[in-house]
Amino acid sequence: MAAAVLSAPGRLLMCTVTRPAGPTELPVSFDHLRSLARAGRLTDIDAVLAPHVTSHSVAAISTLSWLGLPDRASALLGTLPSPTAAHLNALLAPLLRHRHRRLVGLVPSLLEANPSVPRDAATETIHAKALCIASGAESAIHLLQRESPPPSIQVFTSIINSYYKQRQPHRAEQLWSQMVDDRGIIPDVVAHNIRITYKATSGTVEEVKELIRAMREDARLRPDIGSYNGLMRAMARHGRVDEMLEVYRSLEKGSAAAAGADKLAPDYATYTCVVAALCKPGRWSEAVDVLYEAMKRSQAADLGTVRTLVRGLRDAGKRRAARRVVVGLRKKFPARFDGPWKELEELAGLPGKEQDNDVERDDDEQAAPTTMSE
Structure with a gap:
């Protein structure tokens, strides 16, 4: 919502x-x-x-x-x-x-x-x-x-x-020092993640890794999914997509036991980051597989990223795969298609709410990896 x-x-x-x-x-x-x-x-x-x-x-x-x-x-x-x-x-x-x-x-x-x-x-x-x-x-x-x-x-x-966010890191660091040194406030995970998020958009992968290391070893705090999302965004921004996938797969392996103390599950931001990163170099099959993994867990990427994926599939001649993605999302999240997500139907060539004849599988099968051939 x-x-x-x-x-x-x-x-x-x-x-x-x-x-x-x-x-x-x-x-x-x-x-x-x-x-x-x-x-x-x-x-x-x-x-x-x-x-x-x-x-x-x-x-x-x-x-x-x-x-x-x-x-x-x-x-x-x-x-x-x-x-x-x-x-x-x-x-x-x-x-x-x-x-x-x-x-x-x-x-x-x-x-x-x-x-x-x-x-x-x-x-x-x-x-x-x-x-x-x-x-x-x-x-x-x-x-x-x-x-x-x-x-x-x-x-x-x-x-x-x-x-x-206003690109005033010097002012932000001044306020951080005031918070810690003058007020004696101990930064929590959210505070550390704010620094990580900034470096993910403006710094190097190594700088983000160092912030996560300091968070874990110096501050004795456990990085959360937001911390690793920042790391993956930094890797994606620098074109280190395979490294990003290694981080993602480590999270995905732990998602089944995410309730455990040492496990983290991918979230909406994770899937948005990974699908978008795979779309950029045209790795459509992998992007579709990750989106289906998200749907299995009642998640999805954001509308802009899904739009990029569907348009990319269509333009790459993979129209059936594009339609399957949209039909799968429509079955999994019907309420979203009462709003701006409906544009995906036209983009994929689906007539209204009529079911696509190319898609013959049930909801569970919609969330499974599918062939990308047309």
């Missing part, structure tokens, strides 16, 4: 600080509510949510915000007799994940409109992130000047991440 607004460490940062307490899942299909929102049937959304507001108030507010209806979410917040920080965060956090900067820019005004609602560390992090997205890192610096409560590591890392 989330749009790609935040960087990988930014998304993890928000996930770790914005989980509301209490019920978070509505007994209502989000896809149904999204369809109503796209049709402009806002009163129908109110009617569907009404029976669940009392028992699922946090989820109801969050859902309205996810749907891009912050005014309705804020109005619902105003009707609660004793709103908590979890309610306020449920209103604000989803706005960071929309593509529209207008929605992100609403966060400060919504905070001003709800002065009596309690705030917590997550609220301050959301505020910092919103300012960074809307106006740049410098606009959030004042949040670090408060003494009570002192700024959290999440606020620091949100601003550091923004400086890196």
Whole structure:
């Protein structure tokens, strides 16, 4: 459901600080509510949510915000007799994940409109992130000047991440030193991953490897999937695709036991990185195999990467493989094809939702490697 607004460490940062307490899942299909929102049937959304507001108030507010209806979410917040920080965060956090900067820019005004609602560390992090997205890192610096409560590591890392994204590494490192040396805050995995992400886009593979080594050996922290995604992105950027595949395969081997303490499973960002890297030199068969591996685990690459793959297959004369990819994705993720993913059907030459006669296998078989011959 989330749009790609935040960087990988930014998304993890928000996930770790914005989980509301209490019920978070509505007994209502989000896809149904999204369809109503796209049709402009806002009163129908109110009617569907009404029976669940009392028992699922946090989820109801969050859902309205996810749907891009912050005014309705804020109005619902105003009707609660004793709103908590979890309610306020449920209103604000989803706005960071929309593509529209207008929605992100609403966060400060919504905070001003709800002065009596309690705030917590997550609220301050959301505020910092919103300012960074809307106006740049410098606009959030004042949040670090408060003494009570002192700024959290999440606020620091949100601003550091923004400086890196603005290509101001010197300013980011100054703030890192302030966080560690002046405030005595010990960087966590997310903080280290922000550095790794920056070096993955601007440094060498060796620099990324050194950051991961320092994270493991000096800081005594266990690198997570985000750390290794950064390493793979650096390898892909420098054309070291075979090395990237070695890292990916080591993760893939451990994915079956990912719940274990020493195992990491590939995620959405992993598959996006690997499929995109294989598409660049035209290694279409391997890219398709990796995408099917993702689908087995209910994952996929992002739309832009899948579009590149389908177009590449088509242009390489592998039209059947292109159609199989799209049909497999459509069966695995039908809700996505009620939106921008539908363009893949036209790209692959599929007529609407009619099933492709070339694809005769069931869902499990769709996720298996297939021949690339036409």
